[in-house]
Amino acid sequence: MIGVTGALGDSDQVAVRDLTYEDLEWVAQRERDIFGLSAWSIGLIREDFTHGFSRWRGIEVDGLLSGYAVYGFEGDAFHLMNLAIVPEAQRQGLGKVLMEDFLAEATRVQAPDAWLEVAVTNRSALALYRTYGFEDVRIRARYYQPEGVDALVMRKRLR
Numbered sequence: 001m002i003g004v005t006g007a008l009g010d011s012d013q014v015a016v017r018d019l020t021y022e023d024l025e026w027v028a029q030r031e032r033d034i035f036g037l038s039a040w041s042i043g044l045i046r047e048d049f050t051h052g053f054s055r056w057r058g059i060e061v062d063g064l065l066s067g068y069a070v071y072g073f074e075g076d077a078f079h080l081m082n083l084a085i086v087p088e089a090q091r092q093g094l095g096k097v098l099m100e101d102f103l104a105e106a107t108r109v110q111a112p113d114a115w116l117e118v119a120v121t122n123r124s125a126l127a128l129y130r131t132y133g134f135e136d137v138r139i140r141a142r143y144y145q146p147e148g149v150d151a152l153v154m155r156k157r158l159r
């Protein structure tokens with residue numbers, strides 16, 4: 001399946017929905033395209049989808065999946081575990097739509113804070129999270145493997 005290409009127009013229909021088991025192959029393929037060696041494997045994706053407690057969300061443009069987000073409680077912290085927009089659909093506001101979906105759910109479940117980790121080298125994601133008021137909490141050294149890149153833990157207070 002392909003995502004959108006080119007700029008979004010006023011007539012493009014953007015929708016966020018729960019992913020289904022049938023979408024997981026697509027997610028795994030796009031994980032490899034986007035995250036390379038750090039990509040979640042199809043086995044891990046299926047395991048978490050089937051047995052985990054996360055919410056798996058997809059964003060469609062005119063019916064074509066163009067990105068996904070995974071979020072939920074990790075212990076008692078409400079956490080964004082993954083967020084990605086396919087390269088050909090980036091920088092058109094879709095990341096913001098999924099961030100707002102995540103934050104709306106965090107508010108709905110009355111989480112006191114929203115949490116995430118981001119590679120210290122990921123300038124576009126850092127800019128996105130700062131736009132939403134996420135603040136730096138601490139560094140997790142060599143969190144992303146096999147590259148050994150540090151993660152920045154960020155938090156947004158919701159009340």
Ligand SMILES: CC(C)(COP(=O)(O)OP(=O)(O)OC[C@H]1O[C@@H](n2cnc3c(N)ncnc32)[C@H](O)[C@@H]1OP(=O)(O)O)[C@@H](O)C(=O)NCCC(=O)NCCS
Binds near residue numbers: 083124
């Ligand atoms: C990070 C990511 C999800 C952003 O999604 P997106 O749809 O491209 O982002 P949006 O168009 O909604 O942009 C929202 C804001 O993010 C920031 N941003 C996004 N891309 C950026 C870039 N290339 N450079 C600088 N800032 C950027 C900007 O603040 C932007 O707001 P603006 O357009 O008003 O300036 C996307 O780049 C992506 O999937 N990257 C690869 C996967 C990834 O790194 N995921 C995050 C893991 S923690």
